[in-house]
Amino acid sequence: MRHFVEELDQLSQKLLEMCSLVESAVQRSISAVTEKDRFAAEDVLRNEARINQIEIEIDEFAINLLALHQPMATDLRLIIAALKINTDLERMGDLAVNIAQRAKSLSEEPMIKPMVDIPHIAGLVQSMVRKSLDSFVLRDAELARSVLSSDSAVDNLRNASYHELISFMEHEPSGIRQAVDLIAIVRNLERIADHTTNIAEDVLFMVKGVDVRHHGETRWEQPEQ
Amino acid sequence: MRHFVEELDQLSQKLLEMCSLVESAVQRSISAVTEKDRFAAEDVLRNEARINQIEIEIDEFAINLLALHQPMATDLRLIIAALKINTDLERMGDLAVNIAQRAKSLSEEPMIKPMVDIPHIAGLVQSMVRKSLDSFVLRDAELARSVLSSDSAVDNLRNASYHELISFMEHEPSGIRQAVDLIAIVRNLERIADHTTNIAEDVLFMVKGVDVRHHGETRWEQPEQ
Numbered sequence: 159m160r161h162f163v164e165e166l167d168q169l170s171q172k173l174l175e176m177c178s179l180v181e182s183a184v185q186r187s188i189s190a191v192t193e194k195d196r197f198a199a200e201d202v203l204r205n206e207a208r209i210n211q212i213e214i215e216i217d218e219f220a221i222n223l224l225a226l227h228q229p230m231a232t233d234l235r236l237i238i239a240a241l242k243i244n245t246d247l248e249r250m251g252d253l254a255v256n257i258a259q260r261a262k263s264l265s266e267e268p269m270i271k272p273m274v275d276i277p278h279i280a281g282l283v284q285s286m287v288r289k290s291l292d293s294f295v296l297r298d299a300e301l302a303r304s305v306l307s308s309d310s311a312v313d314n315l316r317n318a319s320y321h322e323l324i325s326f327m328e329h330e331p332s333g334i335r336q337a338v339d340l341i342a343i344v345r346n347l348e349r350i351a352d353h354t355t356n357i358a359e360d361v362l363f364m365v366k367g368v369d370v371r372h373h374g375e376t377r378w379e380q381p382e383q
Numbered sequence: 384m385r386h387f388v389e390e391l392d393q394l395s396q397k398l399l400e401m402c403s404l405v406e407s408a409v410q411r412s413i414s415a416v417t418e419k420d421r422f423a424a425e426d427v428l429r430n431e432a433r434i435n436q437i438e439i440e441i442d443e444f445a446i447n448l449l450a451l452h453q454p455m456a457t458d459l460r461l462i463i464a465a466l467k468i469n470t471d472l473e474r475m476g477d478l479a480v481n482i483a484q485r486a487k488s489l490s491e492e493p494m495i496k497p498m499v500d501i502p503h504i505a506g507l508v509q510s511m512v513r514k515s516l517d518s519f520v521l522r523d524a525e526l527a528r529s530v531l532s533s534d535s536a537v538d539n540l541r542n543a544s545y546h547e548l549i550s551f552m553e554h555e556p557s558g559i560r561q562a563v564d565l566i567a568i569v570r571n572l573e574r575i576a577d578h579t580t581n582i583a584e585d586v587l588f589m590v591k592g593v594d595v596r597h598h599g600e601t602r603w604e605q606p607e608q
Contacts, residue, residue, distance in 0.1 A: 214594055221463055228453045238446055238466075245470065327552065327559045334552045334559075338566065369439055 162227045166236065169223060172216050173240050173247075177291045179209050180247045183254035184287050184350060188280040190261035191343055192273065199265070202258035209251040216244045239364035243294060246353040246360075250287070253346045253353075260339045260346075270333035271326055274319045276343060282312055283347045283354075290354040293361045302365070305358035312351040319344050387452045391461060394444055398465050398472075401437050402516045404430060405472045408479035409512050409575060413505040415486035416568055417498065424490070427483035434476040441469045464589035468519060471578040471585075475512070478571045478578075485564045485571075495558035496551055499544045501568060507537055508572045508579075515579040518586045527590070530583035537576040544569050 183202050190199035220241050223229065229237055286308050293301035323337045323344075359371050408427050415424035445466050448454065454462055511533050518526035548562045548569075584596050 210596070214596060218594070221459070224449060224463075225455055225459050230450055234446070234450050238449075241463075241466070242470070245467070324560060324563060327563075328556050331553050331556050335549060338549060338552075338563075341563065369443070371435070371439060 162223075162229075162233075165219075165223055165227075166233060169216070169219055169237070169240055172212065172219060173243060174295065176209070176212050176216060176244060176247050177294070179205060179212065180251045180254070181287055181291060183209065183251050185284060187254040187257035187261065188284060188347075190258050191264070192277050192280060194261075194265045196262065196265055199258040199262045202254050206251060206255050209248060213244055213248040217241065220244070235364045235367060239294075239360040242360045243357050246356045250350050250353045253350050256346045257343055260343050264336060264339050267336075269336065270330065271323070271336050271340065274322050274340065275315050276319065276340065276347075279312060279315045279319065279344060279347050282308065282315065283351045286312070286351050286354040290357040290361070293358060294364075297361070297365050299362055299365045302358040302361040305354050309351060309355050312348055316344055316348045387448075387454075387458075390444075390448055390452075391458060394441070394448060394462070394465055397437065397441050397444060398468065399520065401434070401441060401469065401472050402519070404434050404437065405476045405479070406512055406516060408434065408476050410509060412479040412482035412486065413509065413572075415483050416489070417502050417505060419486075419490045421487065421490055424483040424487045427479050431476060431480050434473060438469055438473040442466065445469070460589045460592060464519075464585040467585045468582050471581045475575050475578045478575050482568055482571045485568050489561060489564050492561075494561065495555065496548070496561050496565065499547050499565065500540050501544065501565065501572075504537060504540045504544065504569060504572050507533065507540070508576045511537070511576050511579040515582040515586070518583060519589075522586070522590050524587055524590045527583040527586040530579050534576060534580050537573055541569055541573045 183205055186195075186198040187202045189195045190202065220237050223237055224234075227233075286305050289301055289308075290305045292298065293305065320341060323341050327334050327337045359369075363369055408430055411420075411423040412427045414420045415427065445462050448462055449459075452458075511530050514526055514533075515530045517523065518530065545566060548566050552559050552562045584594075588594055
């Protein structure tokens with residue numbers, strides 16, 4: 159049993175390493191856009207392989223834990239949450255790569271169009287990333303809930319910048335390529351935010367045993383033997 | 384033990400229902416675009432709630448199976464694959480909703496820009512959806528591999544239509560809104576294709592016990608007791 163507790167702890171440690179790699183990828187991809195930092199973009203592209211590799215390690219580790227031990231209740235929920243959070247983190251890493259690629263393409267020519275609300279959206283998304291990962295580390299249900307409530311602010315900012323960029327393109331056809339890149343960056347940021355809400359939902363499931371997806375709060379029942 | 388076999392079978396049945404709902408959502412969202420079929424778009428929006436609900440049911444059912452029984456090897460792999468495929472299917476449903484919303488917005492005015500390669504891409508993506516779901520139903524590793532090999536064709540078509548739409552916008556600013564909708568539809572189709580490759584990878588994991596993600600073929604080891 160002591161062995162199992164140590165292994166669960168190892169799983170958490172691996173997932174924390176994944177969290178920190180992905181959080182850094184998101185931050186660097188945002189710097190690549192807002193500060194035209196090509197080195198940051200290259201960093202993100204270089205670290206993708208490591209994120210992909212650790213995703214597989216975590217999956218295998220978690221599945222082996224399920225196979226070797228017969229975890230119940232809290233431990234089972236932790237392992238299931240780790241599997242789900244792992245998938246979300248890997249996808250956030252992919253989205254950071256998409257952003258870094260757009261940033262590289264944008265950095266090749268002088269900006270015609272200012273950044274609209276991108277630094278603002280990016281700041282909000284970074285804070286959701288941080289809070290969702292902290293809520294996992296601290297097993298903090300309140301913090302997880304605060305991530306869920308930020309999601310509509312991101313959607314509103316996304317819509318506003320989308321309309322602004324479309325009308326910019328209509329008046330300035332020479333900036334169309336840049337505007338399309340900016341729209342894609344905003345959409346990728348919004349998708350990162352969506353993954354932080356998935357993580358927050360998994361944390362609530364893990365901590366409270368409630369499934370809060372799709373805005374219904376279904377109580378997760380303990381299985382009856 | 385007979386009880387457990389029946390429950391595993393029930394899990395597969397629920398997942399098949401989910402497959403069929405999502406496949407139909409993808410098909411209807413494509414008809415909404417290519418045939419300007421507003422009823423099809425409305426169908427997709429109406430069925431989203433059912434897909435979200437069954438996703439939660441499958442998750443709970445699978446987690447209860449893990450909690451109640453101590454599945455090993457093949458059974459454990461089936462349940463883990465079901466959890467992962469379930470997540471992918473729900474996201475494919477979301478992407479079909481995005482496509483249906485764009486289709487509704489496009490259907491409000493006469494098309495300025497023809498559909499570029501969208502019917503072609505859509506046909507390819509639909510065939511990947513079908514093959515990935517069939518590979519799950521039939522436990523067919525070869526069929527699953529054929530899904531993985533279609534992915535680069537979708538990426539190439541996506542890139543070609545993307546460049547075509549950008550240069551259309553540069554010459555025809557009055558069509559910018561439509562072109563942006565079409566770019567989004569192509570991107571959503573491509574993301575549906577990505578999820579079919581995730582499903583194919585899960586099928587290979589389930590059938591063969593190999594992890595083929597990120598193009599490395601790591602053998603999934605049976606845990607040592």
